[in-house]
Amino acid sequence: MSGRRHEGVDTADVAASVHRLAVLLQAGLTPPRAWSHLARSGDETAGAVSRAFQQGRSVADVLRSRGEAWAQIGIAWQVATTVGAPLAESLRGLADALRDAHQARDDVRTALAEPQTTARLISWLPLAALGLGAALGFDPLAALTQPIGVVCLVLGGALMIITSRWTAALVARAQPDHALPGLGADVVAIALSGGVSLDRAIAVSEAAAGSPTDAETLATLDLSRSAGVPAIDLLRADAAAQRQESRTAGRLRAATLSTRLLLPLGVCTLPAFLLLGVGPMLLSVLTATPLTL
Template structure:
């Protein structure tokens, strides 16, 4: 089972955030004012809504309260701020972002599921050197006494260092294959929200950049250039591009997970097998040599 980090325990799942955002969008679409909609969710016990209501009662903004919660809520806060500045319809904007959150969450789940098997296999194999020690004792050898000799102590230190290297190397490979927490194509989604408020493309880019701190990516710039040259609606082009990026991220994540099994063979061959020889085979040979009398 994968260990849950403190950050994951403190922050809600992207799917949970998407569900709350979807409920908020339904309330807004029913004609309820934003502050009243947050208040209804707070009365239902939602932590994010409680934080937003507390911040607004203190004179702050919902966007800042959401951004302080980090991860998925920070991205919702960016979209909320953009929609508020340009006067974009909040309900429609939140529905689109909730769908983007679900897509990104599903992509991360797909990758983590694909990573689970090679990760578990690598973890089990990395403990084989220690299992070999117990196996040697079960077969009647005395590997622990052999490890007390100078040669055995050298084998123990070298094998332990190799096992530590295996764990760190494997952890680094798995971490590199893990998907990120950002929503692919978020810049396109945010600019699309700004454009749905009726502002010009330069103004939409300006507002989105001010809210997120990041400018549009090269792909988003290309979509906007296509919209200008073809006279096509930029909002639909941007949202289609964002959806395509999320699909591409899911495919790329699956490919990374598929190649991880092969990459995990590197620490197995370079570190685990030598550690097995040093901690498993070496002590048994030393035990035989130290207990068998020499004959002339």
């Protein structure tokens, strides 16, 4: 089953499932039994994992197929089971990280709600102007059938389409990333909690993630080596800092969106308003039959 089908899974739901799984594991249940109990509560992913245990398939592969949030859990699961790290502790930490990331995305979505609504309302101004002209006694539709009116209609419609796509692009750039900030540091910390060396932890993490270790995590590991201090706490602190930085950046993007939305308003929406609203009314006046004295 492809991951695209599960892209809409709520991160908060994943965090709740992972937290329940961690509690079951901490209570002494084996991973197959813990996933089986979770599946009985109606969790679809837990059901898929339980079937994977019965069929001898990779749990990490099943989790990766369930969407972005579960895929990140799959990376951590593969690392923890490879090095023998404590699963309950590792999953509990990731559940907290997912909740924090979900809260950050909620904060950004809340901040984006007002400018998005304003942009949608303003984008309908040109069409509202047509209705206003008809209400005032003009005949804008008849005016738009004339050659000049057709030009106004085509240009105004094109500007409205550009406004819609431009606004959507600005809003999309302001949306937070679905990736879990600090996951690289968290995964290496999980590997180290299994008692392996730094080099082994890096190798296992990169194999699970399918990508090189990020520069920030490597810098933290270098600090641990040079200072002679345990790397696990440093990595977890670094992951927490990355999530806080991501939350702040998301709020800043949302705050600047209101200003950026003025660009399509001035460049496209107002000209479209003139072409579709004011233009037909002027044409109606100019083409009206002159009054006889």
